[in-house]
Amino acid sequence: MKNILVTGGAGFIGSNYINHILYERDDYNIINLDKLTYAGNLENLKKSETKKNYQFIQGDIGNAELIRFIFEKYKIKYVINFAAESHVDRSILGSEIFFKTNVLGTNVLLETARYFEVEKFLQVSTDEVYGSLGEEGKFSENTQISPNSPYSSSKASSDLMALSFYHTYGMPVVITRCSNNYGPFQFPEKLIPLMIINALNNRKLPVYGDGLNVRDWIYVIDHNKAINLVFEEGKLGEVYNIGASNEMKNIQIVKLILNHLNQSEDLIQFVKDRPGHDRRYAIDSTKIQSQLGWKPAFSFEQAIVKTIDWYIENKLWWQRIISGEYQKYYSEQYKTN
Ligand code: NAD
Ligand code: DAU
Numbered sequence: 001m002k003n004i005l006v007t008g009g010a011g012f013i014g015s016n017y018i019n020h021i022l023y024e025r026d027d028y029n030i031i032n033l034d035k036l037t038y039a040g041n042l043e044n045l046k047k048s049e050t051k052k053n054y055q056f057i058q059g060d061i062g063n064a065e066l067i068r069f070i071f072e073k074y075k076i077k078y079v080i081n082f083a084a085e086s087h088v089d090r091s092i093l094g095s096e097i098f099f100k101t102n103v104l105g106t107n108v109l110l111e112t113a114r115y116f117e118v119e120k121f122l123q124v125s126t127d128e129v130y131g132s133l134g135e136e137g138k139f140s141e142n143t144q145i146s147p148n149s150p151y152s153s154s155k156a157s158s159d160l161m162a163l164s165f166y167h168t169y170g171m172p173v174v175i176t177r178c179s180n181n182y183g184p185f186q187f188p189e190k191l192i193p194l195m196i197i198n199a200l201n202n203r204k205l206p207v208y209g210d211g212l213n214v215r216d217w218i219y220v221i222d223h224n225k226a227i228n229l230v231f232e233e234g235k236l237g238e239v240y241n242i243g244a245s246n247e248m249k250n251i252q253i254v255k256l257i258l259n260h261l262n263q264s265e266d267l268i269q270f271v272k273d274r275p276g277h278d279r280r281y282a283i284d285s286t287k288i289q290s291q292l293g294w295k296p297a298f299s300f301e302q303a304i305v306k307t308i309d310w311y312i313e314n315k316l317w318w319q320r321i322i323s324g325e326y327q328k329y330y331s332e333q334y335k336t337n
Contacts, residue, residue, distance in 0.1 A: 001029045001053070005076045007061050007109065008083030010034035012186040013124070015044035017082070017224045022051050024228075029053045031074050033067075035060045035101075036330055039086065043317060043326060044185040058334045061105035064112065071116045079113050079121045080231060081106060084158075087189055088128075088151045092275055095150035102154035103161070110165050118172065122231045125159040125177045127216070127243065128152035132278035140284045141177075141239045148276050159239075166237040174234040176227055178242035179283045183220030183303070184310045188318050191215075192304075195254050196311045197318055199263045209273030211251030214280040218244040219303035222296040229292050243283025244296035253304075260308050 008014040009032035018030055030048075034040045036058055048054050055074075059066045061083045070076060083105065085091065085098045106123070113121050130139040131146030145160070147153040159175055166173040182192040195205050226242040234240055251268075258265055288294045298306075311318065320326045 001027055002078055003029045003075050004078040005031050006080050007033045010040035010042055013220055014082035015185055016220045019047045020224055022048050032056045033059055039187045041326055062108050064108045067108055067112045071112055077119045079118055081109055082124045088149050091149055091151035098150050098154040103157045106158035114169055114171050121173045123162040123175050125175050126155050127177050127179045127281050127283050129156040129159055133280040138282040138284035141241055141287055148278055172236045174230050175239040176230050176242055178223050179216040179218050181218055181220045181223050182307055195257045196308055199258055199261045204269040205254055205267050206269055206271040207254055212249050214247050214249055216243050216282045217246045219298040222298055226294045229294050233292055240288045241283050241285050243285045246300045247282050
């Protein structure tokens with residue numbers, strides 16, 4: 001049995017990872033540590049909560065005493081660190097929690113993992129650490145790190161800190177840097193779920209600036225399969241870019257959603273641009289494809305429809321988020337605020 005500490009497993013990507021991997025692997029014992037911030041939701045894990053090789057602990061990755069207790073009690077030998085403050089706009093409004101969680105929290109995990117001599121530590125990073133591209137080119141693993149937002153600079157710090165633990169202490173670290181994800185359970189502050197939900201509610205769809213910023217979209221299941229491949233087979237001390245070669249302008253995505261929902265483009269509202277808005281992201285994933293044999297299984301055309309339909313079929317999930325109902329329920333259960 002592999003005792004794996006998965007952090008941030010109640011968020012979008014982490015919960016999809018757990019729900020997927022528990023059905024693939026019966027040799028994984030998953031300990032999910034999540035603070036249950038506004039973005040963490042145990043409803044995402046209904047499919048997994050009764051599995052005997054799954055346990056949930058509410059807590060902060062920055063709480064050194066708790067982390068040490070978890071490593072001892074569960075004999076943790078592997079870590080996959082999804083936990084983070086993840087939204088760029090929130091980081092612009094206030095950066096402190098981004099540095100507390102993403103930098104200091106990751107440092108606590110790394111130090112504890114070093115003390116307990118873990119066999120692998122996978123740091124889930126992002127393509128945003130590379131900064132912004134012009135019209136041409138793609139991010140490769142050798143592209144110079146050049147983050148532009150408080151969010152991406154905090155992620156770059158944790159990513160580089162994890163690499164430094166490999167170089168300095170020989171700790172078995174691997175890093176993944178993925179592009180923009182979409183799929184079920186994504187918190188409705190991010191572009192795709194926000195636009196779907198606003199369109200379903202006949203509300204305006206706020207498009208930043210000229211709407212021509214480009215993101216490179218990947219279905220969350222493809223990201224998670226790549227993460228697990230890197231976790232199992234990635235070379236220690238290495239970085240792996242993950243992306244599905246699917247560049248889209250924001251306005252194209254918004255129009256596609258409106259079109260699929262038979263809603264009028266009059267709902268589009270161009271609003272003030274995001275400060276420091278990165279213009280274009282595009283990932284070169286040749287390395288993971290050629291060295292580990294990964295390739296995306298979902299086409300954008302197929303998976304975006306699946307995603308829109310999921311939000312139509314799971315109205316209660318997002319309505320409870322919007323009304324704050326889940327938050328109230330879990331704060332009573334776990335005494336958070
Ligand atoms: P999310 O915001 O949906 O989930 C983050 C989870 O982390 C939540 O469950 C939250 O409660 C938890 N968390 C936050 N602070 C914590 C703390 N101090 N201690 C313990 N748990 C804490 O984010 P996501 O979109 O699922 O992203 C997961 C990871 O993947 C992040 O590290 C993010 O940087 C990275 N990433 C995301 C994308 C994307 O497109 N969403 C792309 C590439 C990389
Ligand atoms: O590239 C990977 C990153 O993708 C992850 O590391 C981040 O955690 C994740 O949040 C995401 O960051 P982005 O800033 O690219 O995602 P977001 O969904 O916030 O925005 C996508 C694009 O859409 C971006 O160009 C800004 C624009 N946008 C976003 C919102 C929320 C709008 O035009 N209107 C909006 O209301």
